[in-house]
Amino acid sequence: MNQSILFSDIQTWNEAKQVVLFPAQCCGALIQCQISKKALEKMSGCLLKDEQHILTVFSQCRFEIEELAEALIEDEAFDQTGMIEISN
Template sequence: MNQSILFPDMQSWDEALQSVNFTAQQSGALIECYVTKQKLEKLFGSTIETEQVAIEVFVEYRFDLEELAEELIEDEALDEGCIVID
């Protein structure tokens, strides 16, 4: 894991984007990261009905999702300044 990319233990549900939002910090810069409900459902293996379940699934798969986000950040695969895992 690249120690120059940090992930604070904060996440929230973004209703408009149907995604869990979390933040990465690289060299002092904050990078907004999103993981879509569709991606969470693939990981979970079932339909996610509520924001609470989406957050719980995110927390359960947090390490794997942070690894994916880290790879996208290192590859500079930003979408309008954000990382989207879908």
Template sequence: MNQSVLFPDLQDWDDIRLLVIFPAQVQGANIQCRISLSRLAKLHGEELTGETQVLEAFERCRFDIEDYIEELIEQEKFDEDGGVSWC
């Protein structure tokens, strides 16, 4: 694992865009990362409803999510806003 990409234990549920948003820190810069509800449900293996259930599923899948997001960051696959999304 690349120690230059750090993931603080912070995450928020965006119930408008149906995304979990969480930060990554790369060489002192903060990058906004996102995973869609549909992708998270697929990783978790069941339908998710409500903020509590979504965030609990995110915690259970956190390491897989962080590994994939780290790959996207290393490959510099940034969105137009400088963030990284797994949708």
């Protein structure tokens, strides 16, 4: 694990975008990351019904999600807004 990339325990559900947002910090820079509901369903193997269920499953899959986000950050795979996106 790259110690220069840190993840906090903060995550929020964005209903409009159907994503969970979570921040990372790399070399002092704050990077907004997101995982789509579809990607989270695929990763967990279950149908996510409401915000509480989505955030619970996110927490259960957090290590795997953070590894994916870390790899994307290291590859500098930012979208046009500077965000890291994990999607299907």
